[in-house]
Amino acid sequence: MFLAWPEDDQDKALAFDKFDDDRCPGCGNPLSETTDxxxxxxxxxxxxxxHACRVKDAKSDRPGPGEYVIVxxxxxG
Numbered sequence: 001m002f003l004a005w006p007e008d009d010q011d012k013a014l015a016f017d018k019f020d021d022d023r024c025p026g027c028g029n030p031l032s033e034t035t036d037x038x039x040x041x042x043x044x045x046x047x048x049x050x051h052a053c054r055v056k057d058a059k060s061d062r063p064g065p066g067e068y069v070i071v072x073x074x075x076x077g
Contacts, residue, residue: 002010022030033039052071059069 002013005013022032024031024034027034034043052073056069056071063069
């Protein structure tokens with residue numbers, strides 16, 4: 001099946017496989033960089049939270065049976 005694809009598509013698929021194979025399963029960053037001692041001091045960790053989840057979790061009146069909380073983005077500037 002793969003060989004029936006146009007050559008350009010085959011090249012793209014192979015490039016993606018190479019890209020994907022280089023990803024750390026834990027953080028998704030390229031292993032070729034994350035395991036290179038040259039870049040060791042350049043990695044930092046940052047906690048980032050989803051603002052929508054924070055609003056949802058902070059809602060004081062929890063939904064009752066058959067109800068659920070919907071979080072939407074404001075559109076009124």
